[in-house]
Amino acid sequence: MISFLLGAAGFVLMTVALALVVILRRPAEVDHMMAAQLLGTGGGAILLLLATATETPPIVDVALLLALFASFAAVAFVRSAPGQESEV
Amino acid sequence: MEVSSVMNSSEEQGRPAEPPVTGTGILGSAISRAAGFFAFWLALTDANSGDLAAGLAAAVAATWASLRLMPAEQWNLNPVKLARFTLHFLRQSIVAGTDVALRALDPRLSLRPGYVVYQAQLPPGTKRNAFCAVMSLLPGTLPCGSAEGNGLTIHCLDVAAPVVEQLAAEEALFLRTFGGAQRND
Amino acid sequence: MNLALDIFTVSAVSAGALFFLAGTVGLLRFPDSLTRLHALTKVDNLGLGLVVLGLLPQTNGLFGALKLVSIWLLVQLSGAIVTQLIAGTVRRRGSNG
Amino acid sequence: MTIFAVFDIGLVVLILGIAVSTIAARDAFAAVIGFVVYGLLLSIAWVRLAAVDVALTEAAIGGGMTGMLMLGAVARLRFAGGNDISISLPVRFATAVLCALVAAGLAIAVLSPPDAIPTLAPMVMENLAQSGLGNPVAGVLFVYRALDTLLEKVVLILALLGVWSLAPDSVWGGIPGLRVYARRSSTLTFLAQLLPPVGIVVAIYMCWVGAKEPGGAFQGGTVLAAMWLLVMIAGLKRVPSIGQPWLRPLLVVGPVIFLAIGLAGMVLANAFLAYPPGYAKPLIVAVEVALTLSIGVALGLLAAGPLEQAQQQ
Structure with a gap:
């Protein structure tokens, strides 16, 4: 079971890595803004899998903070995106 | 006061008069929100009995903030x-x-x-x-x-x-x- | 009993991982920013939901399970709102950003 | 090769890749996004290094708060037309050399450790029970290195004073120039109504759990600061002027209580910042609660930036 959960965490990490490469290589800034959200879901899944696999419940708290700050970062990105102030 | 200033002008025109929320309505939504936050606390701390007092404080603080940010409304929940x-x-x-x-x-x-x-x-x-x-x-x-x-x-x-x-x-x-x-x- | 739970975990977590893969494929193939946002929100949320569902039998006790579910709810809720914010930014600038 | 090793190598490759792309980004906004992603990924790396306390701090500070500070700087640069300033080649070269030197120094320190790594960890674990705490990190921070922790909090206030002192005299006591969301958005308002109460519960949980498990005042305070900033960005509450009567007491309450308990220790326990036997845990929890509030206010005001408007009557 432990190696299965770790393998799943590794698999999700791989898909997150691929998605990050795709997002960050695109020219449009809005694509970059999706990166924080991607880590909120993908990073959360990886951490929850690690917490169960290594039987370390405090890791679940890291997932909680990651979810909270990923959405905070996404709001900050949207707020400070270039061109935002010209549209007041 | 500050909440209504958030709506932009087009939204303000479409905004109807809020149905008046009675005192019991406010109390009711305060209790249900506090219960929700306390349940969240129980989930976070695994319902450890030593943490319950801090959980009550957390639920009260969160409910206070919640009522200030989002005033009680009439939600007829069944x-x-x-x-x-x-x-x-x-x-x-x-x-x-x-x-x-x-x-x-x-x-x-x-x-x-x-x-x-x-x-x-x-x-x-x-x-x-x-x-x-x-x-x-x-x-x-x-x-x-x-x-x-x-x-x-x-x-x-x-x-x-x-x-x-x-x-x-x-x-x-x-x-x-x-x-x-x-x-x- | 234990074996049945383990099989449940393996299948739900695998399904979740596949959804993460599908979300990444969507990000790669979809033609514009808004359609890519659909891929990111809906597919990844479902992926995380399935991973959480699969991990539920492995947690100790009801409250441990509740904690996982509340993290998923938090991600789902804030994701649903943040996506609309990003989508609004895209719409104002035209789909090509 | 175990499955752990495969996972770790993949993670390290990803983090290095993001780091390189952050350095190589031509646009400041893209670079900040890269940095935030880097911080969030680093918190997974700290988890793998079994440093959950650091992972929590990294997710909060590296992923959230530093990104917010740098986005503020980017916006300010753009407003001032700073994006057009071209940096001359020698300056770029000097910057690159300095960064490379720092990186090389760190690499040497990490890659050639002494044969016997000096550690006090066994002694900490032996004596931790005396303090009544369960989290060794909290034990070190509040029992063995309490002076460092106290000074760290004072530094935060000094940093804030530094930011405030950037303002011209005419607006002293006025309102920080936090840029609120340009268009009033009911979507953002909704998020700022729902998320902060949840964040308050998480912040109190972080502060409370810090005594026995990973967590603590810094993580909790950062969550509070982020939630406060979210409410201000959405325009639900105004950015307060720094002359507000409630603001300055909150800012110093943590360090002041810490200092008071430290001074009391000179009388009751014969040393500065020593705790009377049997009272260590309740005193430390009290300090943590006060510090959480102070850190939250200080970080929120740091991110809100220098003063820009005079106080409105």
Whole structure:
């Protein structure tokens, strides 16, 4: 079971890595803004899998903070995106 | 005072007079919010008995902030209807995820993306915001701002699908579940 | 009993991982920013939901399970709202950003 | 090769890739996004290094708060037309050399450790029970290195004074120039109504749990600061002027209580910052609660930036 959960965490990490490469290589800034959200879901899944696999419940708290700050970062990105102030 | 200044001018015109919330209404929503926050605390601390006092403090602080940020409103909640709506919503969000996943994996990439304007019945306010959040998890739709009148601009993956009819059905269900804040202007 | 739970975990977590893969494929193949946002929100949320569902039998006790579910709810809720914010930004600038 | 090793190598490759792309980004906004992603990924790396306390701090500070500070700087530069300033080649070269030197120094320190790594960890674990705490990190921070922890909090206030002193005299006592969301958005309002109460519960949980498990005042305070900033960005509450009567007491309450308990220790326990036997845990929890509030206010005001408007009557 432990190696299965770790393998799943590794698999999700791989898909997150691929998605990050795709997002960050695109020219449009809005694509970059999706990166924080991607880590909120993908990073959360990886951490929850690690917490169960290594039987370390405090890791679940890291997932909680990651979810909270990923959405905070996404709001900050949207707020400070270039061109935002010209549209007041 | 500060809350109403948040609405932009077009939204302010469409904003109906809020139904007066009675003292018991405020107390009721304070109790239910506090119960929710305390349940969240129990989940966080594994219901450890040594942590209950701090949990009460947390629930009180969170409820105070919540009432200041989002004043109590009349939500006629019925547990049976709520459960039915939750099940429906869960099923729809599974359908939504599967739908997009299949489109992504489909070699032909069957997409006809575009915008649709949906005239919402719900006036601007907390309930409409909640409905927008529900919509963004429904199959193929993603609200991205307000349009003329009481309209919402919706981005769809497939404009040929009967999006407006689907959304009207979803909104009707939402109204039946959470109480209809009908436009009274 | 234990075996049945383990099989449940393996199948739900695998399904969740597949959804993460499908979401990434969507990000790669979809033509514009808004359609990619659909892929990110809906598919990844379902992926995380399935991973959480699969991990539920492995948690100790009801409250441990509740904690996982509340994290998923938090991600789902804030994701649903943040996506609309990003989508609004895209719409104002035209789909090509 | 175990499955752990495969996972770790993949993670390290990803983090290095993001780091390189952050350095190589031509546009400041893209670079900040890269940095935030880097911080969030780093918190997974700290988890793998079994440093959950650091992982929590990294997710909060590296992923959230530093990104917010740098986005503020980017917006300010753009407003001032700073994006057009071309940096001359020698300056770029000097910057690159300095960064490379720092990186090389760190690499040497990490890659050539002494044969016997000096550690006090066994002694900490032996004596931790005396303090009544369960989290060794909290034990080190509040029992063995309490002076460092106290000074760290004072530094935060000094940093804030530094930011405030950038303002011209005419607006002293006025309102920080936090840029609120340009268009009033009911979507953002909704998020700022729902998320902060949840964040308050998480912040109190972080502060409370810090005594026995990973967590603590810094993580909790950062969550509070982020939630406060979210409410201000959405325009639900105004950015307060720094002359507000409630603001300055909150800012110093943590360090002041810490200092008071430290001074009391000179009388009751014969040393500065020593705790009387049996009272260590309740005193430390009291200090943590006060510090959480102070850190939250200080970080929120740091991110809100220098003063820009005079106080409105």
